[in-house]
Amino acid sequence: MQDTDKTPISPAVFPLGNRGLIVYLAFLSAFVPLTTDLYLPALPSMVQVFSTTPQIANFTLSFFMLFFAVSMLLWGPFTDKYGRKPILHIGLALYLTGCLVCIFSINITMLIAGRVLQAIGSGAIQAVSMAIVKDCFQGEQMERVLVWIQTLVILAPMLAPVIGAQLLHLTAWQGLFIFLGICGGLAFLMALCLKETLQNATEGPALQSLGRIGHVLGHRGYRILLLVFSLMCMPVMSFLSTSSFIYINLFDLSEQQYSGFFAFNGCFAMLAPIAYMRLLRKLPRRAFITGCFCCVACSGAAILCFGSISPYLFALLYVPRLLTSSYCRL
Helix, strand or coil: CHHHHCCCCCCCCCCCHHHHHHHHHHHHHCHHHHHHHCCHHHHHHHHHHCCCCHHHHCHHHHHHHHHHHHHHHHHHHHHHHHCHHHHHHHHHHHHHHHHHHHHCCCCHHHHHHHHHHHHHHHHHHHHHHHHHHHHHCCHHHHHHHHHHHHHHHHHHHHHHHHHHHHHHHHCCCHHHHHHHHHHHHHHHHHHCCCCCCCCCCCCCCHHHHHHHHHHHHCCHHHHHHHHHHHHHHHHHHHHHHHHHHHHHHHCCCCHHHHHHHHHHHHHHHHHHHHHHHHHHCCCCHHHHHHHHHHHHHHHHHHHHHHCCCCHHHHHHHHHHHHHHHHHHHC
């Protein structure tokens, strides 16, 4: 990280300099994994609190991911048209509003609505953080910054359930969203010190660039790859939405024990890109991806047959699934 201080960025972009800016951008990028994973240990108890079913409770996660993905497409053109700082302020304001709605939810519908607001705000936060990296760093320096940010961000999904489980020792499930609100408030205060980094705003309607999406989707090869790799991600999302019920309800573990198993699986998701870059990158691409698909099928079959025996076996059998999913995204 030493090199990042040697190459100047735009004057006075952030009071804490390059390193402070990188840490802040990593903090912004971590909002999504924090918001999706922090409350997972509390999901089973929230089902009872709201007198609902696990399937409906999981809408708090699936709706978040859906609206986050859609909002990312919409916020990007607005950041190029109106600047990074105002869109970041709007996104953080929406995120904080969503936190308040979640805290004061009296039914599952209100909680889902709060999560949707969090998702839309998170989309703006994510779009702005990546745009600022592009504005302030170039070439190899930008690549190094992205590596540092992704390294820090990758820790968030492992630590979030652990933090959430520990908070449940001290507070009810509302305390988890209070914690997220504090993070959002801190990010908002720091955003006030951030200088605008957009140099040349785009001309014409902000959403004009969305027309390019239709052009890209018109490419048959792209559509096939999009479908294949989307299918690869679906089991991971299913694991996120059901893991707390599996470990807490099926295996009768505590929230703290669940967070430990979740962190164990998360370690392999973090190690997969490192192993690929160092050991597996030179393997034939098509044969490697085919092997990943075979591992996914074998892992799923093994979990189906033997996964219910013990939480330790379930966690071990899921490791190949996490590794291969990360490889295919690379």
